[in-house]
Amino acid sequence: MKVNRPQQESIGAEILDFDVKLTTPEQAIAIKELVYQHKLVIFRNQSLEEKQYLEFSHKIGTPQIYPQDNYHHPEHPEIFVSSNVLRDGEKFGVRATGRYWHTDCAFLDEPLPFTMLYPIIIPKSNRETYYLDMQKVYQKLPDHLRMYVEGKYLKHEAKWRYKVQEWDIDKAIIDIIQDFEEKFPAVQHPAIIVHPVTQEKILYMSSGFTTGIVGLDYETNQKVLQELLSFTERDEHIYKHEWEDGDVLLWENRTLNHKASIPVLSEESLNYRIGVYDGLPFYVSSASSDNSAAVEKVLAESVSK
Numbered sequence: 001m002k003v004n005r006p007q008q009e010s011i012g013a014e015i016l017d018f019d020v021k022l023t024t025p026e027q028a029i030a031i032k033e034l035v036y037q038h039k040l041v042i043f044r045n046q047s048l049e050e051k052q053y054l055e056f057s058h059k060i061g062t063p064q065i066y067p068q069d070n071y072h073h074p075e076h077p078e079i080f081v082s083s084n085v086l087r088d089g090e091k092f093g094v095r096a097t098g099r100y101w102h103t104d105c106a107f108l109d110e111p112l113p114f115t116m117l118y119p120i121i122i123p124k125s126n127r128e129t130y131y132l133d134m135q136k137v138y139q140k141l142p143d144h145l146r147m148y149v150e151g152k153y154l155k156h157e158a159k160w161r162y163k164v165q166e167w168d169i170d171k172a173i174i175d176i177i178q179d180f181e182e183k184f185p186a187v188q189h190p191a192i193i194v195h196p197v198t199q200e201k202i203l204y205m206s207s208g209f210t211t212g213i214v215g216l217d218y219e220t221n222q223k224v225l226q227e228l229l230s231f232t233e234r235d236e237h238i239y240k241h242e243w244e245d246g247d248v249l250l251w252e253n254r255t256l257n258h259k260a261s262i263p264v265l266s267e268e269s270l271n272y273r274i275g276v277y278d279g280l281p282f283y284v285s286s287a288s289s290d291n292s293a294a295v296e297k298v299l300a301e302s303v304s305k
């Protein structure tokens with residue numbers, strides 16, 4: 001497997017001349033290791049039927065079925081559809097997803113380790129996805145900000161990002177939010193997570209889903225979160241991927257925040273996302289945790305698939 005990198009200083013590896021349909025179990029392991037090492041892997045010139053895309057995701061891990069079924073592809077619920085086009089005259093997936101900094105499913109107790117994205121229709125303009133390297137952000141975090149997150153837990157919730165659906169008509173906003181909150185209550189994760197494979201420390205927060213530092217009062221939270229996020233979202237931490245037809249991207253949500261660009265209203269857009277569990281805990285609790293046995297077990301299971 002030929003690999004070209006770096007795309008940018010700390011993230012991104014492009015796998016050259018590779019057809020994901022033909023991925024062997026050994027190559028699947030190598031791909032996962034590239035994801036752990038470079039955070040984002042790019043495959044060019046792919047041509048996949050929906051079933052073939054799904055088969056590739058099974059080689060990498062266990063595809064997620066997203067907990068809100070209005071995002072599901074009608075025939076393949078593992079495919080999360082972000083789209084502003086109709087299919088057979090019917091609404092197809094959800095439009096305008098992920099246009100804010102986030103990591104997928106940070107608002108769940110067990111967030112999503114990997115995201116795979118395969119655009120079917122790429123808009124002509126504004127065809128980028130942006131990434132933030134949160135491992136690098138942690139390394140560069142100034143002491144006066146680090147002291148607010150070291151050893152702390154952060155609160156994450158999705159209720160402010162809920163997209164109103166047909167069945168919400170005639171409901172009060174407060175009832176819509178409360179109904180959603182019952183299904184997806186706020187969760188807490190360590191502010192600094194430790195990667196289960198690389199043992200690197202990562203600042204795990206985003207302006208999309210992180211709503212507070214546990215233990216701080218409201219005013220301090222507002223001030224500190226703003227400062228942390230302003231530092232995090234600096235241009236120097238951002239990598240931009242400009243999509244080309246046939247691109248498949250696979251990235252890690254432990255280490256990267258991402259956001260979609262905002263397409264021009266008149267331009268069509270259709271993306272197939274598959275979330276993948278890699279069989280490892282999303283994070284381990286401290287840098288000294290010996291997780292090597294679990295990592296070896298998961299990699300060995302991939303070979304025997």
Ligand SMILES: [Fe+2]
Nearest residue numbers: 098103104258
């Ligand atoms: Fe996302």
